[in-house]
Amino acid sequence: MRIAVLVPPPGFHEEWDWAFDVEAAAIRAQGAEVEALPWTDVGDLSGFDLVTPLVAWGYHLDPPRWHALLDRLDRDQVPTLNPVALLRWNSDKRYLAELGDKGIATIATRLVDTMDDAALSAARADFGDELVIKPPVSASADGTHRLGPTDSLPGDVVGKAMMVQPFLHSVTGEGEYSLMLFGGQFSHCIVKRPKAGDYRVQSHLGGREEPCDPPAGAIELAQAALAAAPAEAAYARVDLIRGNDLALKVIELELIEPALWLEHAPDGGALFAATLLQRARQ
Structure with a gap:
């Protein structure tokens, strides 16, 4: 079996081998061949049994090209995993509002079509004086x-x-939890925390992660949240954070190109x- 894993184009600004290598090794251990293809130039895919965008980092920098793919x-x-319908849905974080409408505990979010001072004032009236905009x-x-x-x-x-x-x-204290699930089955959990004086947990920005048990109710x-998505996810990372009301909230579903930290999975x-x-x- 030949598996194509989509990866960043040459010259991409972040190191990505650390994510690809461990995922490719796990797949090869099951007897399959793995080939890395830049998502911006995939070429002929007819010889592959499966294409997966597991490391298609940077897709958000060129949405028209991504959606054309x-x-x-x-x-x-x-044959694509996750399914194309799920990849499209997950490409825009407006899905958080859809999850909230379905009763999933998500971080409170205002979607603003044209950001201006009036929208900022309205958000502060709803959420308080400290905000994150993305x-x-x-x-x-x-x-x-x-x-x-x-x-x-x-x-x-x-x-x-x-x-x-x-x-x-x-x-900045408890941190952000990432739960990895495969076929809907929980695999492992890590907690991510920012460097001192920052709030961003990404490792390339100085954040750090460590394995942990998931908090009560997280799984x-x-x-x-995955059950409320429009298609079934073969692989998923669900990012959770504790709200100011101390309840866990979904802050993001990563169903396209998540770092999965398989080195922390009990089964490797x-x-x-x-x-x-x-x-x-199938």
Whole structure:
């Protein structure tokens, strides 16, 4: 069996081998071949039994190109995990509002089509004086800003579609949890914390992660969030954070190109690889 894993284009600004290598090793341990293909130039896919965008980092930097690739995968009926419909849905963080409408505990979010001072004032009236603003199509904290009570809008967000959320102080103390699930089955959990003086938990920004037991109710919340998605996820990372009301909230579903930290999985990624290959054979 030949598996294509989509990866960043040459010259991408972040190191990605650390994620690809451990995932590819887990798949190869199940007897399959793995080939890395830049998501921006995939070429002929007819010789592959499965295509998965597990490390298609940077797709948010060129949405038209990304959606053209999804259209091609759909049109050519390329066996793809996760399913194309799920990849499209997960490409825009507006899905958080949909999950909230379905009763899933998500971080409170205002979707603003054109960000301006009036929208900022309205968000502060709802969420308090400390906010986080981010683009609905983003990754790795790109374009994300934390605003204090007296901060004005950054120039790069004015007039753009943005998501506004309350700043949750738990991120700098307890941290943000990431639960990995394969075929809906819980595999392992890590907690991510930012470096001192920051709020962003991404490792390339100085954040750190460590394995941990999931907090009470986390697995159930993660599974409920995945059940509310428009298609079944073969692999998923569900990011949770404790709200200011001390309840766990979904802050993000990562169903396209999540770092899965398989090095912390008790089985070394065997469930991950077995789930992908089982779906490929169906």
